[in-house]
Amino acid sequence: MKRTNKKGFTIVELVIVIAVIAILAAVLIPTFVSLTQKANRSADQQAVVQMNKLLTAEAAGGEGPQKIQDVKAILAENGYNHKLDPLFKGYYFAWIAEKNVIVLVEDEKVVYPKKYADYDFSKVELFNVVKVGSADDLKDLANGTFADINGLNSIVLEKDMNVLADAGYLKFNNAGDIEIDGNGNTIKANIDVTSGTTLTLTNVTIDATDGADNRSALKPTAGSVYISDTTIKGNAFAFGQNVGQAADVTDDIDCTVENSTMDGWSSLYIGHGNWTFENCTFVGTVTIAGGNVTFKNCTFTAKSAGDTEYDAESEYTDGSGACWSPNAIVIIQGRNAEDYESGKVTFTGCTVTNAEGANVDTDGGANYRFCKIENATNGNTITVEWN
Numbered sequence: 001m002k003r004t005n006k007k008g009f010t011i012v013e014l015v016i017v018i019a020v021i022a023i024l025a026a027v028l029i030p031t032f033v034s035l036t037q038k039a040n041r042s043a044d045q046q047a048v049v050q051m052n053k054l055l056t057a058e059a060a061g062g063e064g065p066q067k068i069q070d071v072k073a074i075l076a077e078n079g080y081n082h083k084l085d086p087l088f089k090g091y092y093f094a095w096i097a098e099k100n101v102i103v104l105v106e107d108e109k110v111v112y113p114k115k116y117a118d119y120d121f122s123k124v125e126l127f128n129v130v131k132v133g134s135a136d137d138l139k140d141l142a143n144g145t146f147a148d149i150n151g152l153n154s155i156v157l158e159k160d161m162n163v164l165a166d167a168g169y170l171k172f173n174n175a176g177d178i179e180i181d182g183n184g185n186t187i188k189a190n191i192d193v194t195s196g197t198t199l200t201l202t203n204v205t206i207d208a209t210d211g212a213d214n215r216s217a218l219k220p221t222a223g224s225v226y227i228s229d230t231t232i233k234g235n236a237f238a239f240g241q242n243v244g245q246a247a248d249v250t251d252d253i254d255c256t257v258e259n260s261t262m263d264g265w266s267s268l269y270i271g272h273g274n275w276t277f278e279n280c281t282f283v284g285t286v287t288i289a290g291g292n293v294t295f296k297n298c299t300f301t302a303k304s305a306g307d308t309e310y311d312a313e314s315e316y317t318d319g320s321g322a323c324w325s326p327n328a329i330v331i332i333q334g335r336n337a338e339d340y341e342s343g344k345v346t347f348t349g350c351t352v353t354n355a356e357g358a359n360v361d362t363d364g365g366a367n368y369r370f371c372k373i374e375n376a377t378n379g380n381t382i383t384v385e386w387n
Contacts (some may be wrong), residue, residue, distance in 0.1 A: 040087035044104055045112050047086075048093070051102045054078055064100050068125045071095050071102070093127040172197040172223070180204060182230070193220040205231040209264075216240055217264070220253055220273070227257040238264030238284065241271050253291075265303055271340045285325050289332040290340035290380050297349045300328040328352045332371050334379035342380040348387040 058064055058074050065071045086093060086104065094105045096119065104112040108121050170189050172178060174196035182204020190208045193199050199220075208217035217234035218225075219241060232239045239262045253273025260280050262268050267284035270291050278296040284303045302325070329352060331345060 037088065040089075041091075044086040044088050044091055048102050048104055048112060051075060051080070051093075055100055055102065059100055067097075068095050068127065072127065094124045095127065096124055098123065172199055190215050191218045193218070193223050193225055195222040197223040198226070199223065200226045201228075201230050203229045205233065207231075207233045209233050209235050216269070220255060222253060224253075225255040225257075227255075227260050229258075230260045232260070232262050232264075234264035234266075236265045237269055238262040238267045240266075240269040271335075273341075282328070285327060286329045287332065288330075288345055288382065289335050290343055290382065292341075292343040292345075294346045295348065295350050298347075298351075300350065300352045302326050302328040302354050326354055328354050330371060331382055331384060333382040336378060336380075338378070340380045342382065344383045344385065346385045346387065 054074060055064065055071065065074060090106050091111070092105045094103050094110070095101070096103060096116065099116075101113075101116070103110045103116050103119075103124065105121075105124060105126065110116040110119050110121070110124065170187075171192040171194065173192075173194045176196065177198045177200075179200040179202070181202050184203055186205040186207050188207050188210065191206060201218075206217045208215070215234075216237040216239060217232050218239050219237075221241060239257075253275075255273060255275045257275075257277045257280055259278075261283065262280065263283040265284050266287055267282040268286045269289070270287075270293055271289045273291045275291060275293045276296070277294070277298050280295075280298045282298065282300045284301075286300055
């Protein structure tokens with residue numbers, strides 16, 4: 001019988017092959033990356049050239065763009081992606097108003113066209129940041145659905161605008177990631193946050209105390225909200241999904257609020273979603289009818305004793321009265337499970353004061369009123385935990 005010896009690679013041979021592959025990769029990958037970066041850089045520069053041709057043609061036919069929103073509208077009409085993101089990482093498109101020219105920016109410096117390299121950067125407006133200087137500007141951005149600001153990363157209110165009067169209803173619908181730096185200003189408006197939006201609010205007052213109706217000053221029905229160093233004031237409802245509207249909320253909601261104040265007859269109303277409040281102050285009744293809510297180091301104070309004070313485990317048929325009761329906190333369970341989520345409320349390191357001025361215990365009893373709807377069917381369940 002003929003024997004055949006089959007010999008495999010030795011360990012030394014495998015090590016040599018792997019080493020050769022590693023060397024080739026070390027040499028070739030940077031080359032490929034460099035070629036890709038060079039191609040992206042060139043494509044961005046060509047995009048600037050083409051966009052500036054559009055702006056020149058627009059100006060030749062009459063009055064050119066007056067603000068960056070006009071520039072984006074012109075580009076959108078000509079098929080440019082509304083986000084207008086450069087391909088080269090670290091680059092940003094920007095507009096120089098007095099020159100009516102689009103440029104590429106990197107690290108707060110114009111890099112293309114090169115003749116603008118030494119241009120005063122304070123006069124350069126980034127495409128993904130809009131500075132708002134008047135109520136009309138804000139309403140132009142809003143345009144009913146905020147459709148015109150899709151793709152923005154930031155809205156910066158000019159300092160000392162005080163006050164954006166009569167801004168009306170501002171609705172963020174499918175607006176992507178939006179950041180509003182209030183710069184210490186006040187926006188007099190009702191703000192709605194719906195699907196497809198992540199809204200960040202910083203250093204601003206949202207004041208809807210003179211609003212046309214009792215809608216919440218800030219009412220998220222979907223999406224995500226992140227708030228810090230902000231005051232929210234409402235006529236009847238300050239923050240949350242107010243009564244009669246929480247049942248319409250079906251999409252996921254995630255809200256995080258820090259170092260902020262909610263002030264209204266009902267400072268907070270929640271029926272759905274995941275909410276976290278830390279180092280916050282609530283002036284007015286907090287009503288929770290569903291969802292998962294966490295309060296850390298927060299203070300609660302009811303406004304007045306003008307309505308019925310509900311006893312622990314009391315029953316009533318209309319939950320709306322609890323929203324501005326003399327109780328600092330009212331937790332309602334037994335709502336229709338199709339409309340309100342079951343959930344859990346956790347209080348850690350919180351202080352609660354009812355309207356009569358008495359500090360209340362945090363033993364899970366006297367510090368809140370736990371209520372249920374009479375004869376409810378398929379009601380939700382809310383558990384409460386005090387730490």
